[in-house]
Amino acid sequence: MTIRLGPGPVPSRTDLLRAQQRDSLVLSELTRVRAAAASWRTGLAGLLASITGFGLIRGRADFTTMAKPWPAVVGVLLALSITFGGIGAFSLMRAAGGRPSVANIRDLEPAPVMGHVEALFSAKALRRGIWTTLVCALFLITSVAVSWYGPAKVTLFEVRLDSGRACGTPLFLGNGALLVRTSTGDRFVNLMEVRAMQVVGSC
Amino acid sequence: MPDPYAEVTEEKYATVAAALFSVTRHPLGTLLLSGPCPRCSVTIAVPVVTSIFKSGGTNVSEDESSLTTKRYETIVCNCEEVHPGRPEGLSGCGAYWQLEIVEDGQ
Numbered sequence: 001m002t003i004r005l006g007p008g009p010v011p012s013r014t015d016l017l018r019a020q021q022r023d024s025l026v027l028s029e030l031t032r033v034r035a036a037a038a039s040w041r042t043g044l045a046g047l048l049a050s051i052t053g054f055g056l057i058r059g060r061a062d063f064t065t066m067a068k069p070w071p072a073v074v075g076v077l078l079a080l081s082i083t084f085g086g087i088g089a090f091s092l093m094r095a096a097g098g099r100p101s102v103a104n105i106r107d108l109e110p111a112p113v114m115g116h117v118e119a120l121f122s123a124k125a126l127r128r129g130i131w132t133t134l135v136c137a138l139f140l141i142t143s144v145a146v147s148w149y150g151p152a153k154v155t156l157f158e159v160r161l162d163s164g165r166a167c168g169t170p171l172f173l174g175n176g177a178l179l180v181r182t183s184t185g186d187r188f189v190n191l192m193e194v195r196a197m198q199v200v201g202s203c
Numbered sequence: 204m205p206d207p208y209a210e211v212t213e214e215k216y217a218t219v220a221a222a223l224f225s226v227t228r229h230p231l232g233t234l235l236l237s238g239p240c241p242r243c244s245v246t247i248a249v250p251v252v253t254s255i256f257k258s259g260g261t262n263v264s265e266d267e268s269s270l271t272t273k274r275y276e277t278i279v280c281n282c283e284e285v286h287p288g289r290p291e292g293l294s295g296c297g298a299y300w301q302l303e304i305v306e307d308g309q
Contacts, residue, residue: 001228001306001307002306002307003226003228003234003304003307004304004307005221005224005226005236005303005304005305006302006305007214007217007218007220007221007300007301007302007303008217008275008276008302008303009301010212010214010217010300010301011212011277011300013210015299015301016210018277019277019278019279019299020293022252022255023279023281025255025257026250026252026255029255029256032256032258033256036256109230110227110235112235112248112249112250113229113233113235113250116231116233116250116252116255117229117230117231119255119256120256123256127262
């Protein structure tokens with residue numbers, strides 16, 4: 001591909017002003033994107049810190065009391081949150097400070113181009129950092145919400161009887177009988193027939 | 204004594220610049236035009252960009268920011284020489300002209 005230059009029409013004063021504005025924006029571009037990245041980094045770090053603090057204060061401490069598979073769901077949400085948070089933090093640092101590298105002096109772009117190219121790469125990293133950090137916050141909030149409102153583990157009882165066993169969730173106790181919801185349906189157990197009763201993890 | 208700063212253009216500026224300037228292609232659609240300023244003769248390098256960072260607004264897609272086959276760019280001298288009367292914050296001698304940039308073989 002070749003690029004040819006030719007004389008253009010005589011520019012107007014408006015063309016001059018637009019060109020001066022464009023050149024000024026190009027000159028300040030890297031400084032502006034770095035400043036924006038630093039501000040976003042600070043703001044998003046504050047947002048995450050507040051969410052994390054709130055979650056630590058109010059989140060469920062003992063996940064063994066949650067019904068399966070909700071502890072695993074919380075774990076997956078937290079893992080996703082950490083993954084997106086890591087990508088977001090790296091991208092925001094990349095945008096704010098650049099990627100450290102040692103370049104071959106022969107491969108260096110000319111100074112007027114280098115700043116612009118770095119600014120565009122930093123802007124791309126900044127945009128990626130913002131949305132990944134927000135997704136991280138969303139996963140974090142969701143995981144805390146699941147830990148709050150996820151269903152608690154159901155206590156299962158095994159009742160040993162003269163004539164076998166009944167295992168399930170106790171629904172009602174009274175009038176000398178126990179109503180147990182088993183996998184095959186609700187079952188009344190005469191307490192006089194009960195020989196042993198224990199809490200079990202599964203039926 | 205260098206020329207005083209003056210925002211001027213002449214038809215010959217574009218003709219001279221088109222003949223003497225070289226152009227190189229760089230990443231992200233950036234071109235670098237370099238050559239002597241037609242007014243003050245100082246060698247300058249002017250980046251010609253297709254997209255730029257700004258806060259707010261919508262994001263331009265890479266297709267939209269790609270180079271078109273033919274376009275006009277206003278070039279302003281950006282030399283660092285001292286030109287009396289130059290306003291604060293500006294560079295160059297004040298000369299400006301417009302170049303046609305044509306890409307072949309796309």
